[in-house]
Amino acid sequence: MGLTLTASSDTSLVAYSDADWAGCPDTWRSTSGYCVYLGPSLISWSSKRQPTVSRSSADAEYRAVVNAVVECSWLRQLLQELLVEVPKATLVYCDNVSVVYLAANPVHHRRTKHIQLDIHFIREHVALGRVQVLHVPTDQQFADVMTKGLLLITHNPQPPEETQLTEDIDTFFRVRECLPRRSNRQHSSRSLSRKSGDLVAAAMERRTGVLHVPLTHGGPLFRVAASLILAPSKALAVPRANAILFTGDRVPGTGEPAIERLSDAAYLAKLLAGKLAGEANAWVVDAACFAGPFAVYRELVPAVDAVGDPGRYDPTGLPAAVGVANILAHCIREIQNKVMRGPLNDSASNQEPAASLPPSCAPKTIILGFSKGGVVVNQLVTELSYWASKSAKNSVDVSQRSPALLTADLLVPATASDVLSSISEFHYLDVGLNCAGAYTTDHATIKGIASYVSQTSDTLRFVLHGTPRQWSDPDRPWILAEKNTMLRLLRDEANKCEGRLTLSEKKYFDGRPRSVLMHFEILEAMDIS
Incomplete structure (x- = not known):
């Protein structure tokens, strides 16, 4: 030697x-x-x-x-x-x-x-x-x-077996939760027309599980936890909304039970589902790559560096919207093929509209980013502004969904355009970086969002949730400055949108000393109603 x-x-x-x-x-x-x-x-x-x-x-x-x-x-x-x-x-x-x-x-x-x-x-x-x-x-x-004597096996690991596409896919839907019944008065106020009204009174089940899916063939695997609603026939029900939470950095081995619990994607999926009104699906997405504990969303935000911090937000090619559509499509395909035992496009046997959802209504999409996951939210905001501007120049009606979304693929948005046009809410959950870029502060991007809202009949909601951990950090004052800048830009543009662009700011644990624990506890305390 x-x-x-x-x-x-x-x-x-x-x-x-x-x-x-x-x-x-x-x-x-x-x-x-x-x-x-x-x-x-x-x-x-x-x-x-x-x-x-x-x-x-x-x-x-x-x-x-x-x-x-x-x-x-x-x-x-x-x-x-x-x-x-x-x-x-x-x-x-x-x-x-x-x-x-x-x-x-x-x-x-x-x-x-x-x-x-x-x-x-x-x-x-x-x-x-x-x-x-x-x-x-x-x-x-x-x-x-x-520093120490080592066992041979510790530093001579065997080559890993071929990575499976999913984790415990056959037991994906073992956790059952019944959704609360909704009163007839709630349904009548919506004036919904549906022939199969007998589903309204039926209790719907919710199942939760975890999958590992690639963005592209042979690419790194995203760990995705899903809490999905089932129709009385046990088929996947078409939700009123899909809420997608992007998580942040890992903090393993803290010994703090709350942090360990709130770092578990499956627990977060059930937690998020419980906070959503009505029949909604909850998805929790972990980054496919980590640099040590740091989440690196390079597949969705190509401009991030080695530790996942963004150099800029480039909307070219709509990478985040394309990625979200592909991740959800892979998840649905795996669940339907290996759990529901049927092909994806067999909508008659594998998906049914939720009780209160009219056939022509596509599900909305709610985007949430926690901690480092906020970079994906910023990327999607930038892409929405860019896509709406390009569509306006090409005389494309951005208020119309694609036919694919309204037929066979009601469960999730099918394309990048479907993802962007279905977004109804953006939630920033105690986001913060060791560099600039935690919040969107580009004036042109915010103006593009306001212009997009003015072209549609729908509303778009921004909610900024925070704790003293990020907003009162003396070593990273740019986080608070960026948050205030984004709020100011949104308020200025909201005044021109006739109430269709809404925003709010929610601070939690005010008065408590800054801690990592409160940073995670916001996930349980957050109000997204």
């Missing part, structure tokens, strides 16, 4: 950092370790006992990251003196989620006072764009060998 140095034009620096917390049985001190790669070649490594006892694993891991960043800073300076350009930020991988979040968004707390110097050191390098601290799974943590 030997150390191989490979000739390469890649001058990027990548470091792996790890710590064995309280690994010494005599002194209870932790061991720090790191290894640094220049391109594909290992050029520096270290394994060293920490000089003081760490009070937590996060403390030990953070000190190890500091050591890795110090080494990388020295290597960057050395390379510059040798006239070797290092164009990108150094990536430092750590398998402790708390450390990753503390590096990205430092929080001053009595439990971190003893490592404030280290925190400010990392924070300065992150702010200057020299370093990015990212999460890496333990079985891919190369620095583990520097």
Whole structure:
């Protein structure tokens, strides 16, 4: 065995950092370790006992990251003196989620006072764009060998089996929930004409489950939780609306039951379904790719960077609308083919309109974005404005749905145009980024939305939900500034739309100290009625 140095034009620096917390049985001190790669070649490594006892694993891991960043800073300076350009930020991988979040968004707390110097050191390098601290799974943590003895199987994993299209597809509809019956008075007020009025009195069931579906053939899999209504015949019922929630970054291993619960997509689907009025389907979409804990919606928002932050929102090609249509179509096809045991287009056997839904009424679409999922909401807002403007130039009536949506594919919007034309509400749920772009602040985009609303007979609703976690963050003041700018632009345009463009702002947990917990608790507290 030997150390191989490979000739390469890649001058990027990548470091792996790890710590064995309280690994010494005599002194209870932790061991720090790191290894640094220049391109594909290992050029520096270290394994060293920490000089003081760490009070937590996060403390030990953070000190190890500091050591890795110090080494990388020295290597960057050395390379510059040798006239070797290092164009990108150094990536430092750590398998402790708390450390990753503390590096990205430092929080001053009595439990971190003893490592404030280290925190400010990392924070300065992150702010200057020299370093990015990212999460890496333990079985891919190369620095583990520097801190502890390893089992062979831990770092010699077998090749994964071929990914299945769905997860537990045959048990998808095992969770039953009955929808409350709606009174005849509620139905008569809608003046709906439907021959099969006997369905009105029948209790409808709701089933919840999880699927893994690709956006394109062979592409990465989106994890989608769905809570769907069934007709009395047990076929999928055509909903009054489809509510689609895009989730944000992962926060695993916190030990906080509420955060663990609200990170579960299936639980969120049932929670969202319970907040929707009438017969509506709820869909919860996790990003197909993650950079450590950071959600990366590149398939829907092509302009995002390596950690999922948007450089801009480009509507060309309508990628988010196309993606939403494809994701929903894949889900419906899988459910009908493998659960309902029938083909997608067999509408007679596999779908029935909900009791209160007239045959000619297509379901509305409600878009929600939580945390990082807000970038998908912004992309769809931009695409709606762009699509409406292009349609107006081409003399296309944007108020008309496509025939496909009104016939065989009543369950979900069938095309990108169907997705955009069916949107009735946008909800921003405590969104926030470590850079600009959490809210839509482009005046031309908002004007395009107002112009679109003026061409239709429908209303479009914007609701901005927030907590002190994002709106009162002293380290990220741009979040509040962007929110206020978007509200001002929407209010200015709403005054010209005769009440068809509506907006509201809802703040939760006001007066409570900022915390990650409240950031997740907004999902249970949110009012989307």
